[in-house]
Amino acid sequence: MKYLGLDLGSRTLGVSVSDKTGLIATSYKTIRHNEEYNRLIKEVVHLVSELKIEAIVLGFPKNMNNTIGPKGELSLKFKEKLERVLDIPIYLQDERLSTKSATDMLIMGQVSRKNRKKVVDSVAATIILQTYLDKEKRL
Numbered sequence: 001m002k003y004l005g006l007d008l009g010s011r012t013l014g015v016s017v018s019d020k021t022g023l024i025a026t027s028y029k030t031i032r033h034n035e036e037y038n039r040l041i042k043e044v045v046h047l048v049s050e051l052k053i054e055a056i057v058l059g060f061p062k063n064m065n066n067t068i069g070p071k072g073e074l075s076l077k078f079k080e081k082l083e084r085v086l087d088i089p090i091y092l093q094d095e096r097l098s099t100k101s102a103t104d105m106l107i108m109g110q111v112s113r114k115n116r117k118k119v120v121d122s123v124a125a126t127i128i129l130q131t132y133l134d135k136e137k138r139l
Contacts, residue, residue, distance in 0.1 A: 004053040005129025006044070007095065007121050008078055010071075013040055014121030016129045017051055023137070025129035027122040041081050048086060055088055059095030059128040093132040095124070 001022040007014035015028040033040040047053065058079055061071040068076075079090050 001054045002052060003129060003133065004044075004047060004051065004056045005059075005125040005132070006056060007059045007125035007128055008075055009121055010035070012121045013044075014123070014125035015047065016122060016125040017053070018129060018133060022133055025126045025133060027126045030121045037078065037081065041078075041085060044082060045085055048088065053088065056082065056086070056090045057093050057129050057132040058082075058090060059125065060092035061095050091132060093128050095128050 001018075002020050003018040003022055003025075005014075005016035005018070005025055007016075011032060011034055013031045013033055015031060016025050017028045018025050031040065031043055044056075048056070058075060060075050061069070063069050063072075075092070079092065082090055
């Protein structure tokens with residue numbers, strides 16, 4: 001099964017994709033949206049069709065005390081909008097500290113600050129998707 005991983009931020013959407021077997025997540029791209037969510041939904045629908053995606057894993061930001069804050073609410077609303085236009089499963093994956101982990105990985109890889117800004121969201125989406133895939137493999 002081929003998955004699309006999404007990390008929804010306030011201005012960008014990090015995108016990752018799995019291989020056909022659903023074992024390995026790879027960074028794909030970052031889409032700038034500036035809160036134009038209707039356009040963003042159309043772009044995701046296009047990616048699902050173009051890449052032959054069978055399921056989506058959307059990052060679900062929770063507060064450290066496990067409550068759902070404004071960003072979590074935004075992800076839930078985005079999921080609902082996607083479900084209205086797509087006929088594939090959309091799973092939520094806890095994404096606490098995924099962006100920090102992505103940033104740390106890029107710093108360890110000696111990626112410049114300028115280049116980190118360009119890819120951190122897609123790397124975070126990769127971490128979100130890989131976490132989900134690894135969890136599913138264990139079940």
